[in-house]
Amino acid sequence: MWLLLGILIGIIALGIIWWARKSNTSLQWYDWVIGLAGLAMLLFTVQNYFASVAEGESKAASMFLLVAGLPALILLAVVWQLVIRRVKKA
Template sequence: MWLLLGILIGVIALGFIWWLRKSNTSLQWYDWVISLTGVAMLLFTIQNYFASIAEGESKAAYMFLLVGGLPAVILLAVTWQLAARRAKKA
């Protein structure tokens, strides 16, 4: 599972960088920090979700999706919006 997740993240990162080059958009340093933080939080959430499910703690797993996953998705959406607005401006 982790191999497939790593491949998926690599493909998404490659597509994102390809889109940035195609639209002649550059990201600021804080965009990279926000996006890497979001990806790290998302990976942490996925790992803890599956670990909690494997231990039979479904309520803890779903709460961790809410507590850890929602901020990760928000951070990734903020990065996407910053990049999209910068591309639209250029």
Template sequence: MWFIIGLITGALLSGLVWLMKRDNCSLTWYEWLLGIIGLALVIFTIQNFFGSLDELESKAASIFLLVVGLPGLILLAVSWQLAVRRIKKA
């Protein structure tokens, strides 16, 4: 399962870099930082969610989704919005 998640993540990041080069746009360092931290939190959440479910701790899995997964998604959304607004302004 983790091999497939790694392949999907790598393909998505390669696609992002390819699209950025094709459209001649770039991200600032803080947009990259927010995106990487958000992605790491989301992957960490997925791993712990399935680990908690395997141990039959469904309440812990749900709380982990809320406590760690939601901030990860928010960081990804903020990174995306910063990039979109900066590109539209230029």
């Protein structure tokens, strides 16, 4: 599963880089930092969710989705909005 997830993340990263070059969009350094932090938190959440479900702790799994998954999605949404607003401004 992790191999396929790594391949998928690589394809998505390559697509973002190609899109940025094609549309002449400049991604700032903080876009990358916030995006990588959000992605790391999301991967951490997915791993711990499946581990908690495998151990039979469904309540802990759902709480972990709320505690770590929600901030990860918020960070990724912030990066998305920063890039979209920069594209619309240019």
